[in-house]
Amino acid sequence: MARWLVLLSALPLLASSSAHSRHRLATRSVIDTVTASSANTTITDPASYVNVFIGTTNGGHVFPGATLPHGMVKVGLDTDSPGNQAGYDANPIFSATGFSQLHDSGTGGGASLSNFKLWPLPECDSFASCNTSMYARQTLRAVLPDGSPDDAGSPGYFATNLSTGVQVELTASRRTALHRYTFPKSSREPRIVVDITNDGLISNTDPVINEEPGYGYDFEAPTEYGVYLENSPVQNSTQFIQLYSGFVSEMGALLTFPPSSNPTHQVTTILARVGVSFISSDQACANAESEIPDFDFYGTVATARATWNELLSRVQVDTQGVDKETTELFYSSLYRTHIVPADYTGENPNWVSTEPYYDSFYCNWDTYRTLYPLMSLHDPEVFARIVRGMINIQQHEGWLPECRGATVPQYIQGGSNGDPILGEFFVKFYEHATALNVSADALYTALLADAEDQAPNWNIQGRQATTWKQYSQRINLYRVLVVMIISVDFIPSNIYGSGGAATKQVSRTLEYSFNDFSIAQVARILNKTDDVAKPRFANGEWNYTDPRHCSVNDPLQSTCYLDTKNHDGFYESSPMVYSQYIPQDTAKLITMQGGNKSFIDRLDLIFDEDYFDVTDEPSQQIPFMYHYANRPGYSTQRSRMIIAESYNTTVNGLPGNDDSGAMASYAVFYLVGMYPLPATRQFLLASPYFPKVSFYNPLFNTTTTIIAKNFGGNPADGKGGTVFVKSGRLQSVTIDGQPWHSNCYLDWDAFVNGSTIELELTSDIDTPCGEGSDALPPSLSTGGYSGLI
Ligand SMILES: *[C@@H]1O[C@H](CO)[C@@H](O)[C@H](O)[C@H]1NC(C)=O
Ligand SMILES: *[C@@H]1O[C@H](CO)[C@@H](O)[C@H](O)[C@H]1NC(C)=O
Ligand SMILES: *[C@@H]1O[C@H](CO)[C@@H](O)[C@H](O)[C@H]1NC(C)=O
Ligand SMILES: *[C@@H]1O[C@H](CO)[C@@H](O)[C@H](O)[C@H]1NC(C)=O
Ligand SMILES: *[C@@H]1O[C@H](CO)[C@@H](O)[C@H](O)[C@H]1NC(C)=O
Ligand SMILES: *[C@@H]1O[C@H](CO)[C@@H](O)[C@H](O)[C@H]1NC(C)=O
Ligand SMILES: *[C@@H]1O[C@H](CO)[C@@H](O)[C@H](O)[C@H]1NC(C)=O
Ligand SMILES: *[C@@H]1O[C@H](CO)[C@@H](O)[C@H](O)[C@H]1NC(C)=O
Ligand SMILES: *[C@@H]1O[C@H](CO)[C@@H](O)[C@H](O)[C@H]1NC(C)=O
Ligand SMILES: *[C@@H]1O[C@H](CO)[C@@H](O)[C@H](O)[C@H]1NC(C)=O
Ligand SMILES: *[C@@H]1O[C@H](CO)[C@@H](O)[C@H](O)[C@H]1NC(C)=O
DSSP: OOOOEEEEEEEEEOOOSGGGGGGOOOOSOHHHHOOOOOTTOOOSOGGGGOOTTTTOSTTOOOOOSBOOTTOSOOBEEEEOOTTOTTSOOSOTTSOEEEEESOOOSSOOSSOOOOOSEEEEEOOOSSGGGOOOSHHHHOBOBOBOTTSSBSEEEETTEEEEEBTTSOEEEEEEOSSEEEEEEEOOTTOSSOEEEEEOSOOTTOOOSSOOOOSSOSSEEEESOOSEEEEEETTEEEETOOOHHHHOOSOOOOEEEEEEOOOOOOSSOOOOEEEEEEEEESSOHHHHHHHHHHHSTTOOHHHHHHHHHHHHHHHHTTEEEOOTTOOHHHHHHHHHHHHHTTSOSEEOTTOOSSOOOSSOOEEOBSOHHHHTTTHHHHHHHHOHHHHHHHHHHHHHHHHHHSSOOSSEETTEEOOOOSSOTHHHHHHHHHHHHGGGTTTTTOOHHHHHHHHHHHHHSBOSOTTTSSBOHHHHHHHTTSBEEEEETTEEEEESSOOOTTOOGGGOSOOOHHHHHHHHHHHHHHHHHHHHHTTOHHHHTOOOOOBOOOOOOOTTTTSTTOTTOOOOSSSTTOOSSOOSSOHHHHTTOOGGGHHHHHHHTTSHHHHHHHHHHHHHTTOOOTTSGGGTTGGGGGGGGTOHHHHHHHHHHHHHHHOOSSTTOSSSOOTTTHHHHHHHHHHHTEEEOTTSSEEEEOOOSSSEEEEEETTTTEEEEEEETTOOOOOTTSOSSSOEEOOSTTOOOEETTEEOSOSSEEEHHHHHHTOEEEEOEESOTTOOSOSSTTOSOOOGGGTTTOSOO
């Protein structure tokens, strides 16, 4: 585990809160603040459309607190909710327990980070009687007339009113949090608890207190101070060691500040600045001092909001004829794709490097499918920095990161899915790699390490490479009742190696195949022709698995999650879902499954009998697969039905965890009418929810615009409507005025050039992909990707 160091500087601010109220930027009802925008109006304040509370209860695990895009500090409210992976829960029955500096967003597993909580105490009988322990001090939030907690938030800002009458406001720069506590008038001895032991997992059952000052407090003129053990603060004590007398779990400091002396506004406001560093307390201090030198709370809020607006406004939508909830869903989702991974550059405790360091990859298995392809469209410079950071991790640890948090590798979910992320970057930006400071050689070396070098424990990083290489010379006909999963290669279910018995061998087989495809895409660009040809076919054995396995229809109700009992080969989805996952060669899959008609019937059955699982990533591409069977309208309708059924702007408006923004990125693609295949230069095409969508790419300095010419609105349940991209002799898709050969996919070139893409819509759901042989989206077996890429 990493060492944690924090410096806290608290400055009493003897000012009234009302003097600042005009600066308030957030309101709880996002919609009310948005004025209707007319056609062709640039949205200059997209942050006003962001509802940070979507997915903050019932398992969404979204972080609604204050952060910069990919900021290291994510300062927010922690609660005692059992679903507090991001600290917060929008359900007011859960008590607030503290305001901590570091969080992740949308993760499953245990509650990560949530370190270094601060807590305001408006009144105690005496210093020594203050409730300092988390269980004693915790309190409910104030509740509004509609029953929701009195919380507010917007990009870069968070606020809550506690039932004790204290208003808490939070903002952040990259490595520094700024807290603003406004105490009620009645509070004549306002105090702050500095809790150094309670993290998200309450894991500090045996805190080690270092005599050397690993952290330090620097505060201005508190009237009282002291450290505490559990619920016993001791005034004037400064050393935990004095208090330490055996097994204890909670330690921290308690500070009392002078109340406001302003005769008219007798509320006391205390600003607390927290610099965070994984390196040293000096560095934590320096971070705080350089990033927020003047404790300017509303200035910091304004800077954070401007940073978010610059990023979010790269994607513009025309809102004419579109309901406000759709626009809110759109920008809120786009926002959540930029919370993690977090930029810990300069704070890597593991080795010294001048390269960027990003952390909180939970996990690449979730994000490789849609999050990074979305980043390609509008944020390539940050994408390049993340890629450099991943390569640097491979150079120091041997393999690309897969699941990583708190600066250490965590359990993987499937394949080595850093590979398609690097592949996605290189396939789209290889001509700009040097300009973006990404070394093509280092990138390729990192990919080969994943592919070729057996990791000591492939459940943590890398692959079961030795076994994969041995058996990937064969063809595995993995038969599941009526379903046949055809994969070029396989991992036997009875060879565990160093990864243990939770082998997920079928899932990993399919993912390793796609991972190898993405490496081959890079190899092709680099002319490494020997490597492109590596995976080969041969014959293997069969085993039987009930296709209902791991689905809601499974009579055995197997879970297929990360546990040692999962010997089934499948991870977070059924054989029915995995049988559709060969994204690089869906044409082959269609042939093997009996042609277009039976393939479409299979997709329909997956939806009609609930094999489609909207909460888990292996299902993500299934709604769009009708494209490959020449029925793009069915994809359009399925994807729109999913948005209608499973995504909305309420606090429980997410199906399952947001998975580090993976689910958010999927919603963004559905709403703009596209679906990506990572590590290729194609996007599947459907219709946008807006008459016009544009992407500004700062690397190319170009804007690509998709215009739905006869846009007629979005059906509320996703069914029917004039929303299907027309094809046929009329050539209804044009790029810069020229007829385009398919209405089923677009090429990346259009997004490099800054093209204007015009679509004509029809109500005919049976509209096909187009006339020519190149109308269907590419697949390996039909010659796809064989040109340059
Ligand atoms: C919006 O822009 C399109 C071209 O991009 C133009 O045809 C249309 O007239 C404009 N609408 C308004 C209201 O300005
Ligand atoms: C301190 O916590 C206890 C519960 O442990 C509670 O009964 C008491 O009211 C609290 N005191 C104050 C001043 O909040
Ligand atoms: C909290 O209370 C203050 C003062 O009454 C009010 O201005 C604010 O809107 C309330 N809500 C939040 C989330 O700050
Ligand atoms: C703490 O120190 C202050 C100032 O020296 C003194 O007035 C106060 O009585 C001390 N409190 C305790 C509990 O020792
Ligand atoms: C690439 O590195 C150079 C030299 O360190 C630096 O000046 C430049 O800003 C970097 N470019 C990007 C896109 O990171
Ligand atoms: C790969 O080969 C092509 C065609 O010969 C050439 O244009 C390209 O520069 C080569 N790329 C590399 C990285 O060598
Ligand atoms: C075949 O799969 C079944 C589960 O369907 C499993 O119980 C059995 O162990 C597998 N056989 C072998 C040889 O791995
Ligand atoms: C599916 O339909 C397309 C377009 O009509 C056709 O090119 C392709 O051969 C069909 N695939 C199969 C396996 O029949
Ligand atoms: C919002 O979405 C969630 C998650 O899919 C769903 O459970 C809930 O019923 C939806 N709420 C509304 C009002 O549509
Ligand atoms: C980007 O393009 C715009 C025109 O579209 C131009 O005015 C601007 O100078 C360009 N910026 C750079 C940095 O080249
Ligand atoms: C992009 O621009 C290049 C060069 O101008 C051109 O050859 C190509 O056809 C364009 N691609 C698209 C999809 O517009």
